[in-house]
Amino acid sequence: MKCYVTPSSPFGRKVRIAAAETGQADSIQWEFITPAQRTESIPAINPLGKIPVAVLDDGAAVYDSPVLCALIDSTAKDRKLIPPDGPAKWKALTLEALGDGLGESVVALSQELAKPDDKRAQAVVDRHAGKVKAALAWCDANASSFADPPGIGEIAVCCALGYMELRDAVPGWKQACPALAKWYEAVNKRPAFADSAPPKG
Ligand SMILES: N[C@@H](CCC(=O)N[C@@H](CS)C(=O)NCC(=O)O)C(=O)O
Missing domain, CATH: 1.20.1050.10 (Glutathione S-transferase Yfyf (Class Pi); Chain A, domain 2)
Structure with missing residues (x-):
């Protein structure tokens, strides 16, 4: 998947940490964009115009950071960030x-x-x-x-x-x-x- 973040966003950082902590950072294509690029291109992906947002391999958009972190956690093998129940x-x-x-x-x-x-x-x-x-x-x-x-x-x-x-x-x-x-x-x-x-x- 491709994940759009800005370098200073705390919500984008959450997703980056979740991916790194679970050993999956390298399987995500990170797109670091500027606030101006966010304003221009993100509303076509997330109607709220906010990052972080990801585009999955099938073209589906996934946002916001709690959803993205849950998605990343769902594919984590050993180190989980969310207890199962x-x-x-x-x-x-x-x-x-x-x-x-x-x-x-x-x-x-x-x-x-x-x-x-x-x-x-x-x-x-x-x-x-x-x-x-x-x-x-x-x-x-x-x-x-x-x-x-x-x-x-x-x-x-x-x-x-x-x-x-x-x-x-x-x-x-x-x-x-x-x-x-x-x-x-x-x-x-x-x-x-x-x-x-x-x-x-
Ligand atoms: N609840 C959202 C918040 C995301 C958010 O506020 N992102 C900010 C950057 S830190 C943003 O994209 N703001 C642009 C806007 O509000 O138009 C999440 O957890 O992902």
Whole structure:
């Protein structure tokens, strides 16, 4: 399959990590595109115009990142990212939803903060900053029970934090969340995470 991502997208990074962690990165044709190329060509594949999106060998489109990660996990042989059933499965998928929600609020917050003062809506900043703060506090309180090796939930949380750092959207978060910061530093040493770190700038 062919998978479209942008280099700095936390959701694209999730899919890249899922593929690398399960040993399948080389069986996917990665298409790194710019935001301008995304605007131009992705709506023909995904009506929402968002990446990550994949085109399967039979021409079918698959999106978004939770669906793509589940697809990749379904063809993984030894290392699985999503437990097969029972409470462990729902726990992993719920942590993925938290990580994705954190990522969405971090993207919205950093876009709003990047606007000039007279165009910025403080209510939007406050709403997303509140969600980010609450998600970080939850992750900090629960980091000691994060799966090792990381599953799909931990991958989603790490990708959101990586984008948050890239945009410096929450200065001082490592001091405020020391357990989460320690986990984040350790998990980023795994090759799949280090190799997909978002580019600066
Ligand atoms: N829920 C989606 C979110 C994907 C998403 O927001 N992608 C962003 C890049 S980080 C995008 O393509 N934005 C373009 C747009 O919203 O038009 C997922 O998990 O894949």
